[in-house]
Amino acid sequence: MLSFVGIAPVRRTLQLLASIVAVLGLALGCQGGRNFFTQLADSHRLAAELRIQFNQAADASNRAVMADTDEASTAFARDAEKALQIVDSDVEALTPLLNSLSFSKEIQFLEDFRKQFAQYREIDRTILTLAVENTNLKAQQLAFGPAREAADNFRNSLGAVALRVPHKDHCRIDGLSAKAVLAVREIQLLYGPHIAEPDDAAMTNMEQEMANMDANARVAITSLTELVPRDVRPALSIALSALDRFKDFSRQIVELSRRNTNVRSLRLSLQTKPALTAACDESLRALQDLLTKEDIKATR
Numbered sequence: 001m002l003s004f005v006g007i008a009p010v011r012r013t014l015q016l017l018a019s020i021v022a023v024l025g026l027a028l029g030c031q032g033g034r035n036f037f038t039q040l041a042d043s044h045r046l047a048a049e050l051r052i053q054f055n056q057a058a059d060a061s062n063r064a065v066m067a068d069t070d071e072a073s074t075a076f077a078r079d080a081e082k083a084l085q086i087v088d089s090d091v092e093a094l095t096p097l098l099n100s101l102s103f104s105k106e107i108q109f110l111e112d113f114r115k116q117f118a119q120y121r122e123i124d125r126t127i128l129t130l131a132v133e134n135t136n137l138k139a140q141q142l143a144f145g146p147a148r149e150a151a152d153n154f155r156n157s158l159g160a161v162a163l164r165v166p167h168k169d170h171c172r173i174d175g176l177s178a179k180a181v182l183a184v185r186e187i188q189l190l191y192g193p194h195i196a197e198p199d200d201a202a203m204t205n206m207e208q209e210m211a212n213m214d215a216n217a218r219v220a221i222t223s224l225t226e227l228v229p230r231d232v233r234p235a236l237s238i239a240l241s242a243l244d245r246f247k248d249f250s251r252q253i254v255e256l257s258r259r260n261t262n263v264r265s266l267r268l269s270l271q272t273k274p275a276l277t278a279a280c281d282e283s284l285r286a287l288q289d290l291l292t293k294e295d296i297k298a299t300r
């Protein structure tokens with residue numbers, strides 16, 4: 001009798017332990033399920049943010065190239081770099097999640113993106129460095145600002161000289177003045193093509209034309225010096241000073257144009273970058289599609 005009484009409590013104890021084990025097992029199973037779905041949801045979120053930030057970075061980079069001021073170029077370049085930094089951090093956060101979920105295909109697409117993104121960043125860094133320099137834009141601003149003002153001052157100074165010479169000399173004075181002014185205007189006409197030109201040889205040819213035109217203007221000034229009365233020569237010196245200022249601005253324009261940072265950044269943006277951008281985006285799109293399929297499969 002005592003033996004049966006002793007066995008019953010033991011049996012109840014074993015049953016209680018079995019119940020506890022079952023409950024713990026169920027709890028652990030649920031916890032594992034929650035962990036899987038949490039990781040899957042986090043992967044979805046990071047992949048989506050990764051694609052958004054990458055495309056925002058590409059857009060900001062394009063805006064930096066197209067901006068028409070130093071301030072705008074610099075601001076867009078900063079926006080691009082911030083977005084790229086988020087891309088880097090998202091990739092680092094997403095990698096262990098996909099490894100934990102053992103999603104081999106997704107891991108491969110992320111690795112593809114990582115390799116493509118490294119190439120993209122190298123090209124984009126070059127583009128942004130060139131874009132913020134804005135040398136072609138600065139050359140254009142010089143051409144339409146100080147250089148044009150110096151050219152106009154040169155023309156006006158020669159006009160003042162013509163008013164002070166004897167009437168009998170007006171014809172020759174006007175002819176030489178027109179020759180000098182025309183040479184300066186022809187130099188101005190070459191600014192635009194030079195600023196837009198990507199080819200060094202073509203720029204060299206235009207620079208030679210500019211030098212020839214400057215020489216023609218100075219020959220005309222020398223001839224005018226021999227014709228005008230002595231008391232008019234100080235007015236002619238003012239015109240020559242304006243021509244010297246114009247030549248100095250022309251030199252600055254050519255130097256800025258030669259660096260061609262806007263032309264080079266635009267060419268990289270239009271010819272080299274699009275293929276890399278498309279490849280990166282395609283890898284991220286494929287990654288998102290696979291995660292969506294995993295989500296559907298897990299919730300069935």
